[in-house]
Amino acid sequence: MSEDALGAWLRAELAAGRRVRFVARGRSMWPFVLDGDRLTMAPLDGPPRLGEIVWVAAGDFGFTHRVIGRFGRRLWVKGDGEALPDGWFATDRVLARVVAIERGGRCIARPDGLVPVALSALQAAARVIARGVRGRPPL
Structure with a gap:
């Protein structure tokens, strides 16, 4: 299934109030x-909270990253394994929250919370410091 078709299916399932499961690809949330x-995603039943992993409808498919900030009806999202945030997105582009993560056939720890946000910020700071130590300008 193409990313475009997958994105359309995902939007339709969420709009119908159904949970969806899919396999995460990439390292952006490491x-x-x-x-x-x-990942199991559920349609939003209220505004996303700081620290939650959400699905943002963008491009053909979208992406699943963490909410690290909020200003009015806009959310600042970032992959845990990324140095820089994705940017600000209107809340109406955030269609689901991750409610479960399965690895090796079993459910792992809760996917939301402020501990991952803090660790993500520390990772980003460490990258900036490492670049400076190696003589390159920070990001």
């Missing part, structure tokens, strides 16, 4: 979500 983890 270390909390690994390539190959199964």
Whole structure:
């Protein structure tokens, strides 16, 4: 299934109020979500909270990253394994929250909370410091 078709299916399922499961690909949410983890997403039943992993409808498919800030009806989202945030997104582009992460056939720790946000910020700071130590300008 193409990303465009998958994105359309996902939007339709969420609009109908159904939960969806899919396999995460990539390393942008490392270390909390690994390539190959199964994510269960539920339609939003209220505004996303700081620290939650959400699905943002963007482009053909969208992406699943963490809410690290909020200003009015806009959310600042970032992959845990990324140095920089994705940017600000209107809340109406955030269609689901991750409610479960499965790895190796079993459910792992809660996917939301402020501990991952803090660790993500520390990772980003460490990258900036490491770049400076190696003589390159920070990001």
